[in-house]
Structures are given as structure tokens and as C-alpha cells.
Amino acid sequence: GENVEQHPSTLSVQEGDSAVIKCTYSDSASNYFPWYKQELGKGPQLIIDIRSNVGEKKDQRIAVTLNKTAKHFSLHITETQPEDSAVYFCAASYPGANNLFFGTGTRLTVIP
Amino acid sequence: DSGVTQTPKHLITATGQRVTLRCSPRSGDLSVYWYQQSLDQGLQFLIQYYNGEERAKGNILERFSAQQFPDLHSELNLSSLELGDSALYFCASSGTWTSNYGYTFGSGTRLTVV
Numbered sequence: 127g128e129n130v131e132q133h134p135s136t137l138s139v140q141e142g143d144s145a146v147i148k149c150t151y152s153d154s155a156s157n158y159f160p161w162y163k164q165e166l167g168k169g170p171q172l173i174i175d176i177r178s179n180v181g182e183k184k185d186q187r188i189a190v191t192l193n194k195t196a197k198h199f200s201l202h203i204t205e206t207q208p209e210d211s212a213v214y215f216c217a218a219s220y221p222g223a224n225n226l227f228f229g230t231g232t233r234l235t236v237i238p
Numbered sequence: 239d240s241g242v243t244q245t246p247k248h249l250i251t252a253t254g255q256r257v258t259l260r261c262s263p264r265s266g267d268l269s270v271y272w273y274q275q276s277l278d279q280g281l282q283f284l285i286q287y288y289n290g291e292e293r294a295k296g297n298i299l300e301r302f303s304a305q306q307f308p309d310l311h312s313e314l315n316l317s318s319l320e321l322g323d324s325a326l327y328f329c330a331s332s333g334t335w336t337s338n339y340g341y342t343f344g345s346g347t348r349l350t351v352v
Contacts (some may be wrong), residue, residue, distance in 0.1 A: 157319030160340045169240065169328050169343035170281070214280065219337045225271060226337045228278040 128153040130218050132229025139206050140237050142190070147232045149216035152200040156218040159199045160226065161190060164213045173214075206236045240259040241265065242331050242344035250350045256317040259347045263310055263331030269293070271341060273305055275326040287312055288335040319351045 129152040138146050151159075157178035162170035176183045176190045176199065183190050187206075192199040203210055213233050217226040242263035251257055272352040274297075283296035287306035298304075301319075306312040316323060326348050332341035338345050 158338050162343075169242075169345045171240070172340055172342070175340055180322065219340075221336070221338055223337050224286050224335070225283045225296065226341070228281045228283075 128156055128218055128220065128223070128227040130216060130227050132216050132232060134215070134232060135230065136233045138235045139238060141206060141208060143205045143206055145191045145201075145206055145210070145234055145236075147201045147214055147216070147234070148198060149218075149229050150196075151218040151227075152197065153218070154197065154224070155220040156227075157221060158219040159190070159192060159203050160219075162215045162217065162228075164215065164231075166212075170215060182188055187190050189233075203234075206234075206238050208236050210234060211236045240330060240342050240344060242342050244327075244329050244344035244347050246347060247345070248348050251319060251351060253319055253321060253351055255319050255340075255351075256315065257314070257319065259314040259327050260331075261312045261314070261329030261331075261344060261347070263312070263329075264342055266315075267331035267333050268310065268341075269332045269335055269341070270306055270310070271328065271330040271332075271337075272298075272312070272314050274320075275328060275346075277325070279325075281328070283301040284314070286302065293335055316349070321351050324349055324351045 160175035164170040187204045216229040243262040284298040286294040330341040
């Protein structure tokens with residue numbers, strides 16, 4: 127099955143700086159890569175996703191890049207704000223998969 | 239509000255007991271997924287139901303079971319509870335049987351076994 131690795135496990139940045147979280151996947155058939163943000167005491171919330179026919183996708187301060195050859199994808203958050211502090215999970219899925227395969231999460235702390 | 243409703247939000251029970259967690263999917267969604275998240279751990283897939291039928295099993299213990307009813311709500315039953323079962327339990331829903339279009343999570347049930 128698919129195996130997703132996520133790094134780093136914790137990340138601290140100063141407010142206004144950029145944050146980058148990286149994930150690798152093992153199954154070359156995977157073609158859907160969502161990112162979820164989980165705030166304390168809440169359920170994971172989808173913040174952005176990308177499919178394998180696209181190399182990059184942006185939504186305001188958030189962007190995701192995908193390198194199919196290297197089988198890795200990254201989340202980029204620019205101009206970080208304290209409300210960006212949360213745990214971020216990457217995931218992967220292939221056609222016909224019954225569940226998303228999640229990374230182990232990155233705890234992002236934005237220091238005011 | 240994600241549209242996925244989980245009840246109760248908090249549950250405290252003793253070892254050896256049995257509890258039932260409930261999930262109502264987003265309107266129109268046919269798939270329900272259950273996940274367990276232990277303290278500072280990732281999301282462990284337990285089981286998926288699609289339109290009333292079990293579709294996939296993950297790391298679900300034999301003491302745990304689930305079902306999806308005709309109105310598409312789902313229940314996760316946890317029995318012979320142990321201290322290690324204390325965790326957040328999330329339900330997610332999607333419109334298709336495959337996860338290839340992502341899904342929406344509920345806010346979870348926090349289970350504490352004492």
C-alpha cells in the first residue's frame with residue numbers, strides 16, 4: 127500500500143516568515159494529494175489539494191508543489207500569522223483507493 | 239461547521255465498558271470513514287462504509303465494530319474498553335466510494351477511559 131512520510135515533525139517560525147512542510151509518497155499510482163490543517167481540539171480541515179496533472183497550486187498565502195518524478199510534494203505558507211499555528215497533515219490517494227494515506231503531521235508554531 | 243456531525247463531543251467511561259459513537263455525514267455523502275487519533279499521534283484509519291456496506295478495514299481492533307444505517311448515519315461501537323483506547327475518534331464523509339476526491343471531517347469525539 128501507499129506510505130507517506132512527512133517532515134519536519136515540528137516547525138517554529140517568526141510571524142511574517144515562510145514555512146515549508148515536505149512529504150514523500152511511495153506509490154507512483156497516487157494522483158491526489160490533499161493537505162489538512164488541524165487546530166487544537168478540532169477536526170482536520172482541508173486547506174488545499176493538488177492532482178498529479180498539475181505541478182503547483184496556489185490559494186492566497188498557501189501553495190502546494192508536486193514533483194511526480196521524485197514522488198514528493200510540499201506545502202508552502204507565506205507571510206505566516208499566529209492563526210496559522212496548527213498541526214498540518216499531508217495525504218495521498220490513488221484511483222480506486224478506499225482511504226487517504228496520511229503523513230504523521232507537522233506541528234507549526236508561528237511566534238508573534 | 240463542516241456538515242459532518244459527531245456526537246457526543248466528550249465521553250468519559252471506565253475500563254471494560256462499551257460505548258457508541260455516532261456520526262452523521264454531510265448531506266448527500268454516501269461514504270463514512272472512521273479514524274482514531276491518539277495523543278500526539280497521526281490519523282489511524284479504522285473502517286469505511288459506503289451506502290450501508292462495509293468497504294474497507296484498516297487497523298481496527300476486534301473489540302471495535304461499526305455499521306452504517308439506511309439513513310446513512312454511522313455508529314462506531316467500542317467494547318471491553320482499555321486505557322489505551324483513550325483517543326480522539328473522527329468521522330469523515332465523502333460523496334463517492336473512493337477517497338480519491340478527498341473527504342470532510344467532523345469535529346471528533348474525545349474518549350477518555352479511566
